[in-house]
Amino acid sequence: MSQAVVHNGIVYLSGQVDGTADDVTGQTKNVLAKVDKYLQEAGTDKSKLLTSTIWLKxxxxxxxxxxxxxxxWIDPNNKPARATTEASMATPKFLVEIQVTAALK
Incomplete structure (x- = not known):
């Protein structure tokens, strides 16, 4: 599985999780740090987000x-379209999963 795929000027991130924190606040911060990292590696940043899907346990x-x-965390001048829903997670320790798409700079 790829963490990020770039196609036709769009960066698609896979769903990011992090089970190292015990609460949703810590996990969300850690997941968004991963999102920042993968966006930077692809040549863009959160100001170019188009969509986001968030799953909560x-x-x-x-x-x-x-x-x-x-x-x-979000760029207040460039808020993406977002959906948030409840879902079963792959393992019990995961409380949040976040997937985003972004335009390249």
């Missing part, structure tokens, strides 16, 4: 905390 419990981290 428990949307009722974790939406507010995740959204607070997201809102502090």
């Amino acid at each position: 428990d949307i009722g419990r974790d939406f507010g905390a995740m959204n607070e981290v997201w809102n502090s």
Whole structure:
């Protein structure tokens, strides 16, 4: 599986997870750091985001905390279209998964 694919000027990131933090705040911060890294490696950044999909293990419990981290991370002048939903995760320790697409600079 590729972490990022570039095609026709668009960067597609796979769903990013991180189970090293015990809560959704820490996991969201860690996942967004991965997103920043992969976008930079592809030649772009979060100001060029087009879409994002966020999956939460428990949307009722974790939406507010995740959204607070997201809102502090996102470029306020270039907010992508976003969907957030609840889903079962690949392993129990994962609380959030984030996938994005972005334009190249």
